Amino acid sequence: MEMEAVREGGHPLPTGERIDDQRRDVLMKKTMIALVLGLAVLALGCGNDDGHMDDTNWQAQRAEYKTRIENSLDRLNGKIDEMKDEIEGSGEDGEQAAEERLEELKDARNDLQDKLDELQDTTHDTWDDWKDGADNLLDNIGDEIDHITH
Numbered sequence: 341m342e343m344e345a346v347r348e349g350g351h352p353l354p355t356g357e358r359i360d361d362q363r364r365d366v367l368m369k370k371t372m373i374a375l376v377l378g379l380a381v382l383a384l385g386c387g388n389d390d391g392h393m394d395d396t397n398w399q400a401q402r403a404e405y406k407t408r409i410e411n412s413l414d415r416l417n418g419k420i421d422e423m424k425d426e427i428e429g430s431g432e433d434g435e436q437a438a439e440e441r442l443e444e445l446k447d448a449r450n451d452l453q454d455k456l457d458e459l460q461d462t463t464h465d466t467w468d469d470w471k472d473g474a475d476n477l478l479d480n481i482g483d484e485i486d487h488i489t490h
Contacts, residue, residue: 402459402467405459405471405474406459408478409456409459409478410456413449413453413456415485416445416448416452416485417449419485419488420449423438423441424442426438427442444488448484448485451477451481452477455474458470
């Protein structure tokens with residue numbers, strides 16, 4: 341006589357192990373699908389763990405830096421024009437010092453223009469190095485303008 345398997349609490353198990361195998365298979369498939377989807381989302385969402393930006397962010401930052409440098413160039417050109425007016429209005433006594441400050445402003449402008457020209461040649465791979473140099477230059481130029489014109 342065959343005994344019927346019972347669950348805890350006295351309820352009988354479904355007949356045959358086939359039903360349990362099917363449930364286990366379905367559960368395993370769902371678990372695998374959830375795991376694969378989770379890994380895919382993680383890989384896509386955190387794809388920049390290597391420190392590189394995707395093309396959209398890089399291009400957007402590139403445009404921002406271009407604007408920042410162009411604005412700094414405009415500011416420098418304005419200061420250079422002011423300095424030229426000062427030199428024309430000053431006597432010979434202050435002219436030498438003003439000429440030296442004017443040359444420093446022109447050098448700063450040339451450095452900025454060179455950096456802007458380099459921007460045209462940057463690639464995704466060279467972006468980080470270019471950006472670091474541009475940050476240093478922009479910080480130094482701002483300080484230099486303030487120092488020269490005051």
